[in-house]
Amino acid sequence: MGIYRQVKAIPAIFAFSFLATILASCGAETPENADFADSVRVARANNVQVSQVWARSTLVPGQPTGVYLTIENATKMDVKLLHVRAEGAERTEMHDNVHTDGIVRMVPLGDLVVAAGGMEQFQPGGKHIMVFGLPQLLKPGMQLSLTLTFENASPIDVLAIVSANMNAPDTAGHNGH
Ligand SMILES: [Cu+2]
Secondary structure (H helix, E strand, O other): OHHHHHHHHHHHHHHHHHHHHHHHHOOOEOOOOOOHHHHOOOEEEOOEEEEEEEEEOOOOOOOOEEEEEEEEEOOOOOEEEEEEEEOOOOEEEEEEEEEEOOEEEEEEEOOEEEOOOOEEEEOOOOOEEEEEOOOOOOOOOEEEEEEEEEOOOOOEEEEEEEEOOOOOOOOOOOOOO
16 A cells, blocks of 8 residues: 555656646746856766856747857866757757858858867857757746757756856856855
8 A cells, every 4th residue: 555655656756846847938037136156056967067147038839049058177187068958949050150252151060079178158159059949938037948968978057047148157167246
């Protein structure tokens, strides 16, 4: 009898976490007085660290937007970033901006190697992650769940903070003031 009750409880837990995931993907707004630094997730997995994670706000649902972040690789091996998934988005692509004869073109990046002991940055005007088909508006202060998948390191989940600015919010990646 006791065992039956325990078994029955498991689907309820799954259902709850599934619901929580859906709510998170809707970009729940952070309280206005929340310290930005507190809401920046700095994730570590195998000494690969992701920081300065933010997304450009949108004016229309479904409008493609850019996501930016910094990856630091403190391991002794190169790691290869294969994909960045944004929760709820139709798809994401990694792009680089290439300047040729005064013209800037976006070119797809198949993957991105972060050298052993090195760092790579996605930032406005350079490499960026394009997110397509997000059903919700991204308003400043919202959060967007991202999952980074590597060829030879554990996946990393981070939350991007939505900002209307052209640069990372001032406090991104800082601890305290
Ligand atoms: Cu692009």
